[in-house]
Amino acid sequence: MNIDLIQIGFRYRKDLGDLRSLAGSIAEVGLLHPVVVTPEGRLIAGRRRLEACRLLGWTEIPVTVVDLLQAARGEAHENFVRKDLLPSEIVALKRAIEPLERREARERQGDRADLRHPATVAERHGSDPGEVRDKIARYLGVGRTTIERAEAVVEAAEEYPDEYGYLMEQMDRSGKVAGAFRRLEVLKQAKQLEACAPELPTGPFQVIVADPPWRYESGNDLPYPTMDLEEIKAMPIVEIADENAVLWLWTTNAHLRVAFEVVEAWGFEYRTLLTWVKDRMGTGEWLRGQTEHCMLAVRGKPVFVHGGHSSVLEASRREHSRKPEEFYVLVEATSPGGKVELFCRQRREGWQVFGNEIERF
DSSP states (O other): BBBBGBBBBOOOOOOOOHHHHHHHHHHHHSSOOOOEEOTTTTTOOOHHHHHHHTTTSBBBBEEEOOOOOHTTTTOOOOOGGGOOOOOHHHHHHHHHHHHHHHHHHHHTTTGGGGGOHHHHHHHTTTOOOHHHHHHHHHHHTTTTHHHHHHHHHHHHHOOOOHHHHHHHHHHHOOHHHHHHHHHHHHHHHHHHHHHHOOOOOOOOOEEEEOOOBBTTTTOOOSSOOOHHHHHHTOHHHHHHEEEEEEEEEESSSSSSSHHHHHEEEOOOEEEEEEEEOOOOOOOSSSOOOOOOEEEEEEEESSSOOOOOOOSSOOOOOOOTTTTOHHHHHHHHHHOOOOOOEEESOOOOTTEEEEOOTOOOO
């Protein structure tokens, strides 16, 4: 299409950022993803690519043409190749189609929507936004949940480009919406924690159970904010521990070595290792994980009820990061005194708790 004939209307994204690197990439490898336009030439998605091509002096640009009215009616056509659309382009199409679909729905009802307030029309006809979104998802050939998650990433990038803009770029580059959305949720949780971080209980406690949110070197793809090793070691656990105390510190196979550093930084001495053998395997880069470990360490001379307790705990795996009930039975049977659980996900009678998701389970 002639690049000068493309019309630019309202854009959610105002700041296009530095276009020079994008223009350089296009000059080197070509335009991998055509911009998306209506048959009349109105731009739907690809403003940065369009402007980068202008910088390169292009007079024509490859386009994907989408008839929005046809899409609103659910009339797919062979020329619309869905697999070529980026997640952010799918969001742009959803935004463009949605008002047309609502208009079509009102017209099918035979109502003069132009004479009524939109809320009144929707109320009268029982317009369900969910039904509209389902129809759009079917037309685009993408699940409704995927579209909603992609839109959440795009909205965050538009509102806070410095914080979340790279997430949209990664999402488009990889095509993986779920990972970008999960990362967005984690970053939002971390932001909330920084704004209102919970305080450690004062203690002193004779029994401390801790399940730190270990950070993986491969990147944070966990459904909660993580901490690096130095942050975990810097926690003032020694201030809430009794001079005679027991520490039960959970660690993963990947973090077993550095967990010894945490034990020492918190003022405890390692004694033995409890291994939880789960009923089924999880994921793993080298071997698929079916075990998790809990280090037993002491400070001073705590009271510990010795008995026929094994270093192996066989119990079913439950929700992510949720520990088995059999573990708490073991702790209560062997470790008397005031108890606190750090980074816990569930309140427990007779225990004090610390964490940002203490009501999760």
